[in-house]
Amino acid sequence: MSVDEGFALLASPRSSDRLKGARLLAKSKDFSKLPELRQYERQEADSWVRHTLARVIGRWQASTAIPDSDESWISPKAESELEDIRSQAIQNVTQTLLHEMHPLLADISAAVADEISIPFAGSRSAAALARTTEFLQVIHRLYEASASANNEEFDLSSLILEVIHFCGYTEEQVLATRLDPVITVGDPGLLRIALQNVIKNAVEASEETEVKVLVNCTVTDSYSWVVVLDEGVGFPEGHERAWEPGITSKSKETHFGWGLPITKRAVASLGGTIKLVPREHRGISCEIRWPLVEIVGKETT
CATH class of the missing domain: 1.20.5 (Single alpha-helices involved in coiled-coils or other helix-helix interfaces)
Structure with a gap:
């Protein structure tokens, strides 16, 4: 496999081809095009391909570095x-x-x-x-x-309404605060997985108080946000381990305790972050944020 074949695949409009090209370049021993590879990594919209390119760049840099006698040149793996x-x-x-x-x-x-x-x-x-x-x-x-993000332009407020309808929640249980179009870029499939879990948790936490859950969203110049607000029971005992698989404060006969770990993985695959914050009076604010990226061949609005 030549370096040129790998770079030819990186120029493809299909993310699967670009991922294949990145993995082929990982096997190359010709490191002469490291600057060009960095340029592809900076422009890549797909988070999976971008992470793979970052890994290849790290390998190429390590292969071209001159080691010191104490081997202190070996750096820890980048987070990406x-x-x-x-x-x-x-x-x-x-x-x-x-x-x-x-x-x-x-x-x-x-x-x-x-x-x-x-x-x-x-x-x-x-x-x-x-x-x-x-x-x-x-x-x-x-x-x-855990799948690679397939980024596209979509209406964030419409996706939220779709999730609420799909899960069968009434207006007395969940209210979407924005009905106007909120155009963003990301992977709607990964976000759908995350929203189904966090809205479900918020609704279940609000069963005793019977206060409806609010879902808000917005897009800035750099990020997209979704916030799910409830006035439920708040953090349960042992909530510090809530992100671990199999940990749940609910009955194990009806819950497996994998909702939040799956949500966190979906948001990570999206390239974003998620956090749970206690609200001032009662309940929890669940905040999901991910960076805007450019779709290949199209500018982000």
């Missing part, structure tokens, strides 16, 4: 490279789990249905298998949340 590695690892592991578990569960279900004497549909075995299937759906959402 680490994030790329995390995302790839999550996708590899979850894909393997899903591939192996689905046929196994089908075999177990068929075997149990044949062997037990009571009606299978109402048995504890059927309930346990259904619960396991639900967990695989959670793993699948984690897989989707």
